[in-house]
Amino acid sequence: MSSPEIQSDAQFYNLIYQITGTPRDKENTERRRSRRHPFLCKQRIAPWPESGKLSQADFIEVRCHDLNQAGFSFLLPARPQFTSLVAALTSATEEIYIIAKITRCAEVLVYPSGRVEPAEGRSSHVSYREPGGGIAERMFQLGCRFTGRIARPD
Numbered sequence: 001m002s003s004p005e006i007q008s009d010a011q012f013y014n015l016i017y018q019i020t021g022t023p024r025d026k027e028n029t030e031r032r033r034s035r036r037h038p039f040l041c042k043q044r045i046a047p048w049p050e051s052g053k054l055s056q057a058d059f060i061e062v063r064c065h066d067l068n069q070a071g072f073s074f075l076l077p078a079r080p081q082f083t084s085l086v087a088a089l090t091s092a093t094e095e096i097y098i099i100a101k102i103t104r105c106a107e108v109l110v111y112p113s114g115r116v117e118p119a120e121g122r123s124s125h126v127s128y129r130e131p132g133g134g135i136a137e138r139m140f141q142l143g144c145r146f147t148g149r150i151a152r153p154d
């Protein structure tokens with residue numbers, strides 16, 4: 001009989017595999033321990049309270065950017081006031097709640113096409129456009145490292 005933690009690990013890795021698909025060839029290998037995969041979808045997050053108690057009402061929807069076995073990144077319109085969070089990661093068949101620590105926060109330009117590029121060195125008084133004419137929106141891209149799992153909050 002398997003313990004709940006081992007079963008949770010198996011569910012987590014199964015969910016990541018479902019989202020990222022099959023492994024790609026090694027030509028485009030990154031220096032990271034695990035390859036990042038595009039994760040262009042909406043998921044839900046909530047700041048992780050010190051009490052450890054949260055409810056479904058605490059979650060907000062965010063636009064995700066990429067995902068790997070160690071963490072994920074997402075976009076927010078403003079710099080967050082928290083350093084840890086719970087992500088409700090959902091696939092077509094299941095939902096898993098993961099605790100994550102924010103390891104990186106960078107201002108970016110997000111274009112209507114979905115393209116994201118660093119805003120560093122770019123004037124905040126100028127509107128940046130894509131070749132097709134879409135205007136970029138300034139946002140913050142947060143990189144997070146998974147640190148644990150929890151049961152579904154009430």
